[in-house]
Amino acid sequence: MVLPLVWALVRSSPVAAHTTAMGAWLSFYFLYVPPGPQGLPVAAGASALVLATTIGASLLLDDLRSRGGRLARLPWLSGVAAVVTAAALGSLFLVSESATTDWGGGPERAGHSVHAMGRGHGAGTPAMRSVDELTGPRDGTPDARFTLTAAHGTVRLSSGKKIDALTFNGISPGPELRVGKGQLVEVTLVNKDVVEGVTLHWHGVDVPNAEDGVPGVTQNPVRPGERHVYRFVPDRTGTYNGEAVTGSTWWTDTLNVAPGESYEIDFSADNPGVWMDHCHNFEHAESGMIMHLAYDDVTTPYHGPAH
Numbered sequence: 001m002v003l004p005l006v007w008a009l010v011r012s013s014p015v016a017a018h019t020t021a022m023g024a025w026l027s028f029y030f031l032y033v034p035p036g037p038q039g040l041p042v043a044a045g046a047s048a049l050v051l052a053t054t055i056g057a058s059l060l061l062d063d064l065r066s067r068g069g070r071l072a073r074l075p076w077l078s079g080v081a082a083v084v085t086a087a088a089l090g091s092l093f094l095v096s097e098s099a100t101t102d103w104g105g106g107p108e109r110a111g112h113s114v115h116a117m118g119r120g121h122g123a124g125t126p127a128m129r130s131v132d133e134l135t136g137p138r139d140g141t142p143d144a145r146f147t148l149t150a151a152h153g154t155v156r157l158s159s160g161k162k163i164d165a166l167t168f169n170g171i172s173p174g175p176e177l178r179v180g181k182g183q184l185v186e187v188t189l190v191n192k193d194v195v196e197g198v199t200l201h202w203h204g205v206d207v208p209n210a211e212d213g214v215p216g217v218t219q220n221p222v223r224p225g226e227r228h229v230y231r232f233v234p235d236r237t238g239t240y241n242g243e244a245v246t247g248s249t250w251w252t253d254t255l256n257v258a259p260g261e262s263y264e265i266d267f268s269a270d271n272p273g274v275w276m277d278h279c280h281n282f283e284h285a286e287s288g289m290i291m292h293l294a295y296d297d298v299t300t301p302y303h304g305p306a307h
């Protein structure tokens with residue numbers, strides 16, 4: 001745009017003015033009309049083509065006008081110029097589109113699903129799934145069945161002191177749920193009177209995402225008088241809660257990192273979902289040590305405070 005502008009200032013002529021105007025439009029186009037052309041050569045080539053067309057059309061117009069005659073002054077000449085300009089811009093749009101559209105399959109983005117939600121264009125975008133679709137087995141008779149009732153209760157501390165507490169089945173911590181590898185487990189959570197709402201979030205068990213029990217992420221909180229059923233099949237033995245389990249490597253769901261320590265954590269991303277990633281010292285989580293690990297193609301319809 002700069003060159004035609006200088007030209008227009010130095011040697012004022014209609015041709016220079018037209019070219020400057022087109023240059024301004026081109027700059028505007030590249031700045032504000034998505035998607036911008038990927039390669040500089042494409043942008044430069046297309047711009048040169050459009051500017052050349054503009055100069056040509058403008059020179060022709062100028063020439064006709066200088067010869068005089070009623071024909072040159074008719075408005076249709078300006079109309080033709082406008083149509084030519086529009087065609088040039090249209091071809092520019094097509095060129096930049098074909099340069100940026102990814103016709104191939106497969107994921108093209110790195111990034112978070114939240115970012116991906118707003119980008120529906122392009123054949124390379126993977127189909128989005130809701131966490132609601134990522135359930136355990138919905139059918140089949142469970143091998144192990146439990147009901148956990150959340151309620152206010154009284155808990156006796158080791159000191160003998162009695163305190164008001166929140167309990168599962170009247171005790172805190174709640175009851176042990178012992179199941180075998182490969183069994184279909186069904187746990188019904190009932191909320192008796194906990195007004196804030198309750199969910200069951202499993203640690204040490206690799207459940208499908210919809211069974212993960214995180215309020216605002218995988219489900220809504222279960223309100224007083226409501227219930228929620230969790231179903232899953234544990235596919236490994238052990239609890240993964242800081243204990244060494246079968247195998248040579250240390251598998252764990254939770255580990256304590258003391259001040260000054262650091263750990264490298266490897267995992268296989270083989271269970272799609274939006275997963276809680278949080279400090280297991282609950283005061284720390286409440287103070288903000290919470291993250292989510294979200295698969296690229298999974299969204300959640302739930303919103304609200306997590307944990």
Ligand SMILES: [Cu+2]
Pocket residue numbers: 201202203276278
């Ligand atoms: Cu957790």
